[in-house]
Every structure is written in structure tokens, then in C-alpha cells.
Amino acid sequence: xxxxxxxxxxxxxxxxxxxxxxxxxxxxxxxxxxxxxxxxxxxxxxxxxxxxxxxxxxxxxxxxxxxxxxxxxxxxxxxxxxxxxxxxxxxxxxxxxxxxxxxxxxxxxxxxxxxxxxxxxxxxxxxxxxxxxxxxxxxxxxxxxxxxxxxxxxxxxxxxxxxxxxxxxxxxxxxxxxxxxxxxxxxxxxxxxxxxxxxxxxxxxxxxxxxxxxxxxxxxxxxxxxxxxxxxxxxxxxxxxxxxxxxxxxxxxxxxxxxxxxxxxxxxxxxxxxxxxxxxxxxxxxxxxxxxxxxxxxxxxxxxxxxxxxxxxxxxxxxxxxxxxxxxxxxxxxxxxxxxxxx
Amino acid sequence: xxxxxxxxxxxxxxxxxxxxxxxxxxxxxxxxxxxxxxxxxxxxxxxxxxxxxxxxxxxxxxxxxxxxxxxxxxxxxxxxxxxxxxxxxxxxxxxxxxxxxxxxxxxxxxxxxxxxxxxxxxxxxxxxxxxxxxxxxxxxxxxxxxxxxxxxxxxxxxxxxxxxxxxxxxxxxxxxxxxxxxxxxxxxxxxxxxxxxxxxxxxxxxxxxxxxxxxxxxxxxxxxxxxxxxxxxxxxxxxxxxxxxxxxxxxxxxxxxxxxxxxxxxxxxxxxxxxxxxxxxxxxxxxxxxxxxxxxxxxxxxxxxxxxxxxxxxxxxxxxxxxxxxxxxxxxxxxxxxxxxxxxxxxxxx
Numbered sequence: 001x002x003x004x005x006x007x008x009x010x011x012x013x014x015x016x017x018x019x020x021x022x023x024x025x026x027x028x029x030x031x032x033x034x035x036x037x038x039x040x041x042x043x044x045x046x047x048x049x050x051x052x053x054x055x056x057x058x059x060x061x062x063x064x065x066x067x068x069x070x071x072x073x074x075x076x077x078x079x080x081x082x083x084x085x086x087x088x089x090x091x092x093x094x095x096x097x098x099x100x101x102x103x104x105x106x107x108x109x110x111x112x113x114x115x116x117x118x119x120x121x122x123x124x125x126x127x128x129x130x131x132x133x134x135x136x137x138x139x140x141x142x143x144x145x146x147x148x149x150x151x152x153x154x155x156x157x158x159x160x161x162x163x164x165x166x167x168x169x170x171x172x173x174x175x176x177x178x179x180x181x182x183x184x185x186x187x188x189x190x191x192x193x194x195x196x197x198x199x200x201x202x203x204x205x206x207x208x209x210x211x212x213x214x215x216x217x218x219x220x221x222x223x224x225x226x227x228x229x230x231x232x233x234x235x236x237x238x239x240x241x242x243x244x245x246x247x248x249x250x251x252x253x254x255x256x257x258x259x260x261x262x263x264x265x266x267x268x269x270x271x272x273x274x275x276x277x278x279x280x281x282x283x284x285x286x287x288x289x290x291x292x293x294x295x296x297x298x299x300x301x302x303x304x305x306x307x308x309x310x311x312x313x314x315x316x317x318x319x320x321x322x323x324x325x326x327x328x329x330x331x332x333x334x335x336x337x338x339x340x341x342x343x
Numbered sequence: 344x345x346x347x348x349x350x351x352x353x354x355x356x357x358x359x360x361x362x363x364x365x366x367x368x369x370x371x372x373x374x375x376x377x378x379x380x381x382x383x384x385x386x387x388x389x390x391x392x393x394x395x396x397x398x399x400x401x402x403x404x405x406x407x408x409x410x411x412x413x414x415x416x417x418x419x420x421x422x423x424x425x426x427x428x429x430x431x432x433x434x435x436x437x438x439x440x441x442x443x444x445x446x447x448x449x450x451x452x453x454x455x456x457x458x459x460x461x462x463x464x465x466x467x468x469x470x471x472x473x474x475x476x477x478x479x480x481x482x483x484x485x486x487x488x489x490x491x492x493x494x495x496x497x498x499x500x501x502x503x504x505x506x507x508x509x510x511x512x513x514x515x516x517x518x519x520x521x522x523x524x525x526x527x528x529x530x531x532x533x534x535x536x537x538x539x540x541x542x543x544x545x546x547x548x549x550x551x552x553x554x555x556x557x558x559x560x561x562x563x564x565x566x567x568x569x570x571x572x573x574x575x576x577x578x579x580x581x582x583x584x585x586x587x588x589x590x591x592x593x594x595x596x597x598x599x600x601x602x603x604x605x606x607x608x609x610x611x612x613x614x615x616x617x618x619x620x621x622x623x624x625x626x627x628x629x630x631x632x633x634x635x636x637x638x639x640x641x642x643x644x645x646x647x648x649x650x651x652x653x654x655x656x657x658x659x660x661x662x663x664x665x666x667x668x669x670x671x672x673x674x675x676x677x678x679x680x681x682x683x684x685x686x687x688x689x690x691x692x693x
Binding site for chain 1: 450455498499507508510511512514515516518519521522523525526529530544619620662665667668671672674675677678679681682685
């Protein structure tokens with residue numbers, strides 16, 4: 001919003017060397033988180049057993065736990081976290097709004113309502129269909145909220161409130177659909193709480209490529225998003241095609257948030273929190289924020305899933321609920337700042 | 344504020360209060376009359392429409408009968424529900440107008456800033472730990488609402504007057520509480536979870552005389568109390584500075600008003616579950632009819648009553664053979680309204 005405010009930030013924070021170090025450290029942290037994700041749970045599984053389960057599978061109970069549960073959850077957690085972290089960063093960069101988050105702006109709710117339609121009205125069950133519906137729903141909601149935000153005069157708070165209102169309407173429609181169809185009620189209830197448990201790695205066959213394309217798009221746009229931070233006119237003057245950038249960003253957010261929602265159910269506020277943490281570490285360059293936010297998102301989801309596994313063992317708390325506890329306080333913190341909207 | 348400015352704004356405030364006390368102009372009188380007609384029509388409609396449709400004339404006759412099948416349908420089954428819709432709608436709307444005035448924000452309604460979610464949290468805690476029902480759940484809901492109001496107030500206290508700060512913080516608090524609620528539901532026994540999930544949708548289903556009488560009495564008392572506290576509400580509306588100059592003790596006034604408003608929404612939430620957006624939209628719609636003053640409180644209450652009543656009729660009859668909870672109807676309709684409101688007020692408000 002205010003270019004002058006950006007120059008007062010410490011410029012060394014986004015120097016390429018520093019960014020590289022931070023990203024490497026974040027990847028190491030993700031590695032550690034993954035090891036925790038594979039070993040910690042209702043039953044502790046030693047790292048050697050994990051390795052054996054992968055390399056020398058003998059069908060023992062512990063190895064089965066690793067192969068059937070721990071590995072899929074950890075891998076899907078990483079994928080979902082990468083997607084939501086990057087989606088949040090792109091959304092905040094595009095809207096120049098510190099409050100932007102795919103969950104809060106109704107993108108996940110759009111995916112949810114489309115999945116509810118697929119389940120309740122069409123009786124679909126298999127993942128590829130549900131994912132296709134989730135993507136269409138996410139796309140429509142993303143476009144809708146961008147248009148609504150623009151209709152409100154482009155004010156940052158307007159965008160958020162439009163999104164919250166949109167999410168409320170879509171949530172109401174989802175509830176109505178589900179209440180009218182008891183089978184859908186049961187299926188949607190577990191899906192809606194945002195869970196990694198019981199998901200098969202085979203979903204990656206469809207979700208993996210979609211998220212990979214989304215991540216590639218997001219990373220490709222970081223330079224333009226940085227220029228956009230100087231203001232629309234300046235960016236246009238410097239050769240950024242605003243229309244194309246907006247289209248690309250909507251496509252990236254749709255692919256990332258829509259697919260993540262299809263895999264794990266609606267997870268809100270992670271897309272809000274991860275970019276803020278990244279910004280605190282590497283400063284304000286999107287080039288650094290997008291990849292770092294993605295990795296941070298992955299770390300948080302994997303660890304959040306572990307917390308959900310152990311906190312009330314032998315029962316589980318779905319990762320979506322854990323994420324709300326971890327990430328929603330960020331919104332409160334942002335709301336308490338001197339200027340909540342500024343990035 | 345310089346002295347001349349202060350006298351100036353004091354004078355303005357006094358004249359505003361005088362204006363507010365003047366009898367309504369022609370247009371407002373007509374509008375109030377129309378609103379009253381809508382309210383009566385929706386009340387009669389909720390008595391006559393259902394599995395069997397009974398003509399309004401027959402409904403009115405049945406109200407004065409003492410026995411018979413029609414009498415049973417109208418008076419024993421439909422009347423408590425219709426009355427509850429009217430009184431609870433009015434209670435939600437008045438709670439909304441108090442909160443919007445105190446937060447000085449058109450969006451600062453109790454459901455947006457998380458009070459209904461908090462009331463649900465309170466009720467769930469009672470349901471899952473004590474396994475209680477009825478009165479204890481209601482008390483839990485009211486306490487949950489108070490706790491959430493206190494928490495949000497604490498979190499925005501001393502952070503400078505930004506109209507939307509309370510909305511942002513409220514959404515955050517609401518999200519944490521919603522997660523807590525979902526977690527409690529997951530851990531709850533099956534029967535508790537099912538009944539809580541139905542209640543969460545916000546429904547007037549199963550509201551008979553037994554469930555309706557006491558809460559209607561309580562919200563009536565609270566509404567009357569709010570009527571006597573209306574002067575405080577104007578003082579708050581005029582701003583702390585002027586309020587103090589006019590002899591108001593603003594801290595105490597606000598605390599008292601919040602207590603009444605939380606009481607209103609807490610009781611309603613306890614009985615029929617969280618109802619979205621009536622508290623938000625009724626004061627706005629009422630402002631189209633009467634701008635401010637005592638008549639605005641009446642208009643707000645009547646609008647809320649008509650809204651909840653109409654939403655319940657829609658929920659009962661929109662989908663053949665299925666009854667949608669009234670909360671779902673207000674969620675969808677109110678959300679659409681909020682979108683328009685945000686798009687319209689954005690330019691001048693934020």
C-alpha cells in the first residue's frame with residue numbers, strides 16, 4: 001500500500017544469501033518434522049523400523065502402521081501444507097492485504113459446497129470426481145471474492161468482510177444440502193473437520209500434479225508480485241501485465257487451495273499465518289516469502305497432525321481443528337496491531 | 344477539543360436528542376404501519392401454513408376456541424413456535440443494535456464478533472461435562488456469551504479506535520471457539536453429539552409451550568429493561584466525550600447495556616441455537632424506516648421479529664417434505680445481505 005514504509009525495512013533481510021540459508025534451514029526443519037511425523041503417534045515407532053518398513057517390508061504390525069498410516073499422513077500433510085502456505089502468500093501478495101487467507105476469504109468454503117453438491121445431489125464418492133468439484137468450487141469462489149472486493153472499492157477490510165460473508169453463505173448452503181441428505185451428512189462431517197487420517201496416498205496421483213502446477217505458477221509470479229507492491233501504475237509502467245498476473249494468481253490459488261481442500265477438508269488460517277511467519281524471517285520480498293511460506297506451511301501441518309494424534313490419544317483431533325487453534329490466534333494478533341491491514 | 348468546539352457539538356447533540364424525541368414524521372409513520380402489517384401477516388402465516396394449511400380466518404377462530412383438532416394444531420403446536428420466532432427475533436435484533444452502537448461499527452453484531460459461537464461453547468461444556476439439559480445448558484450458553492464478550496473486549500482494549508479492529512479480532516476469537524466446539528463434539532458421546540449438531544444449525548423445531556414460555560418471559564423482561572436504559576444507548580451513540588458532558592457515566596452505562604444485550608442473545612442461543620445475521624441486519628433494515636430515537640428501537644425489534652418469523656416459514660416450506668432449520672435460512676439470506684452491505688458501505692466506512 002505505502003511504498004515508503006517498505007524502504008524503512010532492513011534491506012539485508014532479503015539478500016539472496018540470507019534467503020538461501022533460511023530456505024535450507026526451513027527444509028532441514030521440514031525433514032525433522034517429517035521424522036517426528038513418521039515416528040510419533042499413539043505408538044512410538046523407531047526410525048530404524050520406519051526405514052525397514054520402507055526398504056525391508058516384512059508385514060509386522062508396526063511396519064504396517066508406518067506404511068498404511070504414518071507415511072501417507074506425513075506425505076499428504078507436506079503436500080497440503082506446501083499448497084496452503086503458498087496460496088496464502090500469493091493471495092496476500094496479490095491483494096496487498098495482510099488479512100488475506102484462502103480459508104477466510106471463502107475459497108475453501110467454495111470447494112466444500114461443490115463437494116457437498118457432488119456427494120449429496122450426485123452421489124459421487126471417488127476422489128477424482130470430488131477433487132474436480134472442489135477445484136471448480138474454489139475457482140468460482142476465488143473469482144467471486146475478487147470481484148466482490150473490487151465492487152467494494154478495493155478496500156482491504158472490504159475484501160476480508162466480503163470473503164467472510166461469502167464463506168458464511170456457502171457454509172449455509174453446505175449445511176442445508178447435508179441436512180437434507182443423511183448419508184452425505186456422515187461423509188461430509190469427517191471430511192469437513194479437515195483430516196489427514198484415512199486418506200490414501202493414491203489421491204496424490206491427481207492432487208500431486210495439480211499442486212505442483214500451482215506451486216510452479218506461484219513461484220513464477222513472485223517477481224511480478226514484488227513489482228506490484230510498488231503500486232498498480234508503477235507496476236504497469238515497469239511492464240507487469242496486471243490482468244495476466246491476476247489471472248495467474250487466481251489460477252494458482254484455485255489449484256493450491258482447491259486441491260488442498262479436496263485432500264484434507266477445509267483448513268483455515270494456515271494460509272494467513274505461514275506468510276506472516278515467513279515475512280517476519282525474510283522481510284517483504286515475495287520471492288523469498290512464497291517458497292518459505294510453503295515450507296513453513298508444510299512443517300506446521302505435519303507437526304499439527306502429530307499433535308492431533310497424541311493430544312487425546314487414543315482418539316484423534318483432526319488436523320483442521322488443530323490448525324484453527326494454532327493459526328487463528330494469528331488473526332487476533334494481526335487485529336491488535338497498530339495497522340492491521342498493512343503487510 | 345477546544346471549548347467552542349465542545350459547546351458546538353454539545354448543542355448539536357442536544358438538538359439531536361430533541362429531534363429524536365419528536366413524534367414521527369408522516370413517512371416514518373406509514374413505514375412503521377407497513378412493518379407492523381408485515382409482522383402480523385408473517386405471524387398469521389406461521390400459524391396457518393404447515394403440513395395442513397389452515398385459512399387465516401379459521402386460525403383466528405381457533406385461537407378463541409377451547410378444544411378441537413384445529414385448536415390443537417394452532418394453539419398447542421404452532422402458536423408457541425410462532426411466538427418464539429417473534430420474541431426471539433426481536434431479542435436478537437435489539438442485541439444487535441446495542442452491540443453496533445457500542446462498537447460504533449455497523450458490522451459489530453454479536454454473531455460476527457463471536458458471541459453466538461461462545462454461547463454454543465458454554466452450552467457444549469455443560470452438555471458434555473455435566474450432561475445437563477434445559478436450564479443448566481441455558482445458563483452455560485449465557486455464561487459462554489458473557490465470557491466471549493469479555494475476552495473480545497479485553498483483546499481490543501487500549502488498542503486505539505479502529506472501527507474494524509473489533510470485527511477482525513472477533514472473527515479470530517470466533518474461529519478458535521468454533522474449533523473448540525468441533526473438538527468437543529468429536530469427543531462427545533454419540534447422543535450428545537447428534538443433539539448438539541442439530542442445535543448448532545439453529546432450529547425452532549420442537550419448540551412447544553414448555554420450551555418457549557420461560558425464555559419468552561426472560562427476554563421480555565430484558566427488552567423492557569433495555570427500554571428503560573434507552574437514554575444510555577443514545578449517550579453511547581453520541582460518543583464518550585459528549586456522553587460524559589451530558590452527565591452519563593459511560594463505563595457503567597456500556598457495561599450495563601452489554602449485559603442486557605448478551606443476556607438477550609444468550610437466552611435465544613440457549614433455546615434455539617445460534618441464529619446468524621438477524622442481529623446484524625435488523626438494525627440496518629430498521630434504519631431505512633426510522634433513523635434513531637425510541638421509535639428506532641421499536642422498528643428494530645419489529646424487523647427482527649418479522650425476519651425470524653419469515654425465515655422460519657421459508658425453512659419449513661422451501662423444500663417439500665423436509666424442514667430446514669431456521670438458522671440455515673438466516674445464514675444464507677443474511678450472508679447475501681452482508682455481502683451487499685459490505686460492498687455498499689465500504690467506500691465511506693473503512
